[in-house]
Amino acid sequence: MIVIKVGGSEGVDLDAVCADVAELVGRGERLVLVHGGSHLTNEVATALGHPPRFITSPSGYTSRLTDRRTIEIFEMVYCGQVNKGIVERLQARGVNAIGFSGIDGRVWQGPRKEAIRAVENGKTRVIRDNLTGKVETVNVSLLDTLLDGGYLPVLTPPAISDKGEAMNVDGDRAAAMTAIAMKSANLLILSNVPGVLCDFPDEASLIRHINSSEIDTVAREYAQGRMRIKLLGAQEALAGGVEQVVIGDARGDNPILRALAGEGTIISEQLTPAMAGGD
Numbered sequence: 001m002i003v004i005k006v007g008g009s010e011g012v013d014l015d016a017v018c019a020d021v022a023e024l025v026g027r028g029e030r031l032v033l034v035h036g037g038s039h040l041t042n043e044v045a046t047a048l049g050h051p052p053r054f055i056t057s058p059s060g061y062t063s064r065l066t067d068r069r070t071i072e073i074f075e076m077v078y079c080g081q082v083n084k085g086i087v088e089r090l091q092a093r094g095v096n097a098i099g100f101s102g103i104d105g106r107v108w109q110g111p112r113k114e115a116i117r118a119v120e121n122g123k124t125r126v127i128r129d130n131l132t133g134k135v136e137t138v139n140v141s142l143l144d145t146l147l148d149g150g151y152l153p154v155l156t157p158p159a160i161s162d163k164g165e166a167m168n169v170d171g172d173r174a175a176a177m178t179a180i181a182m183k184s185a186n187l188l189i190l191s192n193v194p195g196v197l198c199d200f201p202d203e204a205s206l207i208r209h210i211n212s213s214e215i216d217t218v219a220r221e222y223a224q225g226r227m228r229i230k231l232l233g234a235q236e237a238l239a240g241g242v243e244q245v246v247i248g249d250a251r252g253d254n255p256i257l258r259a260l261a262g263e264g265t266i267i268s269e270q271l272t273p274a275m276a277g278g279d
């Protein structure tokens with residue numbers, strides 16, 4: 001079982017991602033694809049006169065400020081254009097993909113944050129109308145039913161709150177929860193960088209391996225913004241029993257096969273001799 005999260009940042013090659021998914025499905029691999037849509041959402045939101053706003057938590061994590069209108073735009077793009085675009089690409093390659101959000105079938109459920117703290121100009125303020133939360137439970141029986149029936153689930157935020165509200169969740173952490181719940185050995189997090197860079201944006205400064213005990217230090221010292229959340233997702237996945245997380249590049253050909261071959265940043269509990277090779 002493999003869970004693959006492909007980001008929605010600029011440069012991500014969805015055709016190449018879908019070609020690799022088709023290849024793996026053809027080999028009989030069981031997998032779930034999770035995707036984002038941040039770049040296109042920002043464009044559409046701006047075009048619709050509701051430009052994106054981001055907030056930074058006191059612990060340094062950046063997230064999208066999500067009011068009701070933002071959730072609506074978010075659904076148009078993530079659940080609409082991006083999700084259906086991926087499903088269409090997979091169908092064209094003979095994969096019987098089925099796309100849906102975390103709301104559908106309560107596939108991703110958890111508590112909504114009633115209030116969050118954000119730092120602005122050095123001051124902390126409390127925001128209450130933010131529709132965000134965290135995935136705590138995954139509807140494994142729904143995903144297993146689909147996989148057993150030969151369908152490939154293509155999942156995207158939003159998720160559903162315990163009270164039944166659509167809420168924005170981080171796609172990387174939702175993918176981590178999905179990998180844990182599905183007892184996946186591998187989680188691939190593919191984005192528009194080669195992996196975790198120790199001197200961002202210098203792409204030659206790729207960190208090849210991170211032990212789980214080093215994640216906090218790497219996140220604090222090297223990762224900014226969104227990369228920190230990917231590392232948090234990786235940490236959660238490993239703590240939940242996933243054997244290996246690869247943060248890899250979704251630009252260019254064979255992004256999934258390359259990540260499975262160890263290209264990118266490999267994050268694992270303990271470095272095995274096989275993984276250590278090639279440095």
Ligand code: ADP
Pocket residue numbers: 006007008009012036037038190191192193195196197198199200222223224225226227228
């Ligand atoms: P996606 O939408 O594909 O999930 P994100 O934009 O959320 O991707 O996160 C990837 C981004 O993280 C990169 O495009 C880069 O701007 C940023 N980033 C911050 N620090 C680092 C780092 N140390 N190494 C790599 N990327 C980093």
